[in-house]
Amino acid sequence: MLASPFSRRIRRAILLMLAALVCLGLSACQRKQLVQREAFVFGTRVELLSVGSNPEATVSAMAEVLREFDRIHRNYHAWEPSELTRLADACRNGQPYPVSAELGTLLDKAGMLSARSEGLFDPGIGALVRLWGFHTDTFVPKLPDAAELARLVAARPGMRDIRVSGGQARCSNPAVSPDFGGFAKGWALDRAAAILHAKGIHDALINIGGNVMALGKKGDVPWQIGIQDPRGGGAIASLALLDGEAVGTSGDYQRYFELEGHRYSHLIDPRNGKPAEGTHAVTILMPPGPDAGLLSDADSKPIFVAGKDWRQLADKMGVQHVLRVDAEGRIAVTRAMLARLNFPANHGPDLVVD
Numbered sequence: 001m002l003a004s005p006f007s008r009r010i011r012r013a014i015l016l017m018l019a020a021l022v023c024l025g026l027s028a029c030q031r032k033q034l035v036q037r038e039a040f041v042f043g044t045r046v047e048l049l050s051v052g053s054n055p056e057a058t059v060s061a062m063a064e065v066l067r068e069f070d071r072i073h074r075n076y077h078a079w080e081p082s083e084l085t086r087l088a089d090a091c092r093n094g095q096p097y098p099v100s101a102e103l104g105t106l107l108d109k110a111g112m113l114s115a116r117s118e119g120l121f122d123p124g125i126g127a128l129v130r131l132w133g134f135h136t137d138t139f140v141p142k143l144p145d146a147a148e149l150a151r152l153v154a155a156r157p158g159m160r161d162i163r164v165s166g167g168q169a170r171c172s173n174p175a176v177s178p179d180f181g182g183f184a185k186g187w188a189l190d191r192a193a194a195i196l197h198a199k200g201i202h203d204a205l206i207n208i209g210g211n212v213m214a215l216g217k218k219g220d221v222p223w224q225i226g227i228q229d230p231r232g233g234g235a236i237a238s239l240a241l242l243d244g245e246a247v248g249t250s251g252d253y254q255r256y257f258e259l260e261g262h263r264y265s266h267l268i269d270p271r272n273g274k275p276a277e278g279t280h281a282v283t284i285l286m287p288p289g290p291d292a293g294l295l296s297d298a299d300s301k302p303i304f305v306a307g308k309d310w311r312q313l314a315d316k317m318g319v320q321h322v323l324r325v326d327a328e329g330r331i332a333v334t335r336a337m338l339a340r341l342n343f344p345a346n347h348g349p350d351l352v353v354d
Contacts, residue, residue, distance in 0.1 A: 044209030126179030186297025244288025
């Protein structure tokens, strides 16, 4: 039996409606979704965020990033058995130590960071960090032995005392004890970005305890972060990040102990071997580049340690975007940083510097 023209029109309409529903379903499947993963690595909270149309691939890529973070943490731990503790033992005993290609690269970067900061950030002073009680997860409010502190300061340990050649590291100063805690999180940001890009993930936010890198956007808008008030629960200002930019913060509120009303932070001044004073927090913004994460983490520390001379050092290091909170709670920003920040209504910096 032949179908009537009317029934053919009905059937065609039904087929068109079904096709439309299928297309609608495919569009929904392709709609970008927010994927989030959290972990505890490097002694801090780690958060990964990504927006994309393939959540399964995103979850897989994030899992690889977290495995890489765990590997870095274990391989270069400053006080639990690791490549670094074995290298420190070799330095103390005057013995050469065979280094992997990766460790050799990191030692080169550590030396570069020390020279770049005129020695105000030096990953070779791990013995001083340990003496102040910061090579542990719990801090005891106790001052170090004065004689031992004076001995270590006089020994002037630094990355300049380590040389790598022929696959071996040799230390000319037994007081040297490498500690990568001041830049490992930043280096991990760069590693995470490389992994995500290789997996086709181009829109993500990587946050390692306040060290942050942005990739792409959050949908149609930039990723937004807040800059923490070092003595309050809120944010000083917010900042929209562009693709590849990284932010690092060093503060006396992250790892510290208090004794007789005085706060001692883990940010040690290599010049006197004591926790730096005069600053509550420093936040810097680094432009996109192969070491953006590394530099955002490391460069905030010497600017913190420099105290009142922070601006001159930042200039020498080529760091243009800086926000600093001094020991009185006053906020100073560079003009370049001010242009990127959004402050709450009726609030703003106390000082803007060129």
